[in-house]
Amino acid sequence: MTQAVDWASIRRDFPILSQTVHGKPLIYLDNAATSQKPRVVIDALRDYYERYNANVHRGIHELSARATAAFEAARARVARFINARSPDEIIFTRGTTEAINLVAASWGAANLRPGDVILLTEMEHHSNIVPWQQIAARTGATLVYLPVTGDEGLLDLDKLDTLLTHRVKLFGMVHVSNSLGTVNPVAELCARARARGITTLVDGAQSAGHMPVDVQQIGCDFFAFSGHKMCGPTGIGILYARAALLEAMPPYQTGGEMILRVEYHHTEFKKPPHKFEAGTPDIAGPIGLHVAMDYLDAIGRANIWAHDQALATYAYEQLAAKVPGVRLFGPRTGRAGLVSFAIPGVHAHDIVTFADRAGIALRGGHHCTQPLMHKLGVEATTRASFYFYNTKDEVDRLVEVICEAQRFFNR
Numbered sequence: 110m111t112q113a114v115d116w117a118s119i120r121r122d123f124p125i126l127s128q129t130v131h132g133k134p135l136i137y138l139d140n141a142a143t144s145q146k147p148r149v150v151i152d153a154l155r156d157y158y159e160r161y162n163a164n165v166h167r168g169i170h171e172l173s174a175r176a177t178a179a180f181e182a183a184r185a186r187v188a189r190f191i192n193a194r195s196p197d198e199i200i201f202t203r204g205t206t207e208a209i210n211l212v213a214a215s216w217g218a219a220n221l222r223p224g225d226v227i228l229l230t231e232m233e234h235h236s237n238i239v240p241w242q243q244i245a246a247r248t249g250a251t252l253v254y255l256p257v258t259g260d261e262g263l264l265d266l267d268k269l270d271t272l273l274t275h276r277v278k279l280f281g282m283v284h285v286s287n288s289l290g291t292v293n294p295v296a297e298l299c300a301r302a303r304a305r306g307i308t309t310l311v312d313g314a315q316s317a318g319h320m321p322v323d324v325q326q327i328g329c330d331f332f333a334f335s336g337h338k339m340c341g342p343t344g345i346g347i348l349y350a351r352a353a354l355l356e357a358m359p360p361y362q363t364g365g366e367m368i369l370r371v372e373y374h375h376t377e378f379k380k381p382p383h384k385f386e387a388g389t390p391d392i393a394g395p396i397g398l399h400v401a402m403d404y405l406d407a408i409g410r411a412n413i414w415a416h417d418q419a420l421a422t423y424a425y426e427q428l429a430a431k432v433p434g435v436r437l438f439g440p441r442t443g444r445a446g447l448v449s450f451a452i453p454g455v456h457a458h459d460i461v462t463f464a465d466r467a468g469i470a471l472r473g474g475h476h477c478t479q480p481l482m483h484k485l486g487v488e489a490t491t492r493a494s495f496y497f498y499n500t501k502d503e504v505d506r507l508v509e510v511i512c513e514a515q516r517f518f519n520r
């Protein structure tokens with residue numbers, strides 16, 4: 110259920126947004142790349158470094174105890190944020206990329222054999238393709254892709270049953286596509302895979318901070334996301350994994366922190382999640398992320414989702430109506446908070462440079478989805494991605510500037 114929210118007052122929580130760029134008020138529409146940070150998160154980082162910076166899990170002294178308590182409280186908060194069964198199912202990583210690399214290197218090495226298949230979708234980010242290519246090369250497994258239908262950017266679900274063969278050991282899928290705005294029916298996809306005993310991984314980089322996420326309801330085995338895309342700091346990410354899987358998986362990296370006992374020729378590892386966290390972790394990161402999660406939940410993720418979707422739908426319709434010949438990617442309805450488009454005869458980088466001069470931050474390029482761009486027959490798209498601090502006026506200004514760019518470059 111959504112509620113009335115004072116979005117204008119929320120926007121004032123973000124110090125970075127009240128500046129000018131090239132003499133124009135900043136309109137930040139690159140939220141799919143990284144989100145901005147509210148003052149409470151920035152303050153939490155400063156507070157940690159000013160008052161209780163110490164290494165975790167090691168010291169007996171007071172500062173170390175406080176840092177450790179805050180670090181583990183953040184883990185418990187993440188578990189609640191995505192409805193994991195236990196904090197022990199939450200591993201801190203550097204981001205989505207490292208979370209997926211961990212699964213590919215650890216679970217993949219232990220479970221993949223020659224002839225096995227890793228099923229992915231054609232709309233995956235490079236971070237959910239390249240780690241699987243690497244482990245496939247080492248284990249003799251192969252990669253197969255569930256097709257995307259075309260510009261409307263939906264998964265071709267009719268093909269799924271024939272692709273979910275007995276050879277498939279893992280099905281990896283993006284929850285929300287960062288270059289199309291498609292929201293995939295991950296609960297259904299995971300259920301269909303689970304019915305065949307296939308392990309599932311959901312890339313939640315674009316979903317976790319934007320909509321309510323419940324890993325038990327989704328029914329996935331692994332769920333990966335990044336703190337920096339949801340008002341948290343860079344350098345902190347999450348891998349959720351079902352406890353039974355973590356118990357059976359070998360460590361990812363090894364060294365200090367993750368051990369129980371070391372001898373010159375033998376080591377006993379800690380239990381998960383610590384077995385997967387070697388060395389001194391990012392400590393300020395989880396602490397900042399904790400505050401970010403509290404902040405997002407105080408606004409309400411259902412409210413954020415409704416706001417993001419409304420802006421993206423409005424942007425899609427305005428671009429379709431006002432930019433002659435524009436090619437819009439992803440579904441017309443039910444899209445996440447971003448629009449991705451191409452204007453014939455104008456390169457995405459030119460549009461982004463033009464928009465930048467008007468104070469608007471956009472992203473132009475392949476968005477780390479090169480295979481998808483090839484499939485769609487484009488080199489690059491221009492992407493505007495929204496968050497709850499963006500406004501309808503900003504979308505109007507975006508559309509105005511895109512029209513100006515089109516006229517300028519097509520003179």
Ligand code: PLP
Pocket residue numbers: 141142203204205206207234236237283285286287312314315335346477
């Ligand atoms: N997956 C998706 C869908 C993304 O959009 C991104 C980042 O853009 C990633 C994975 C990688 O996230 P990170 O760079 O934070 O590891």
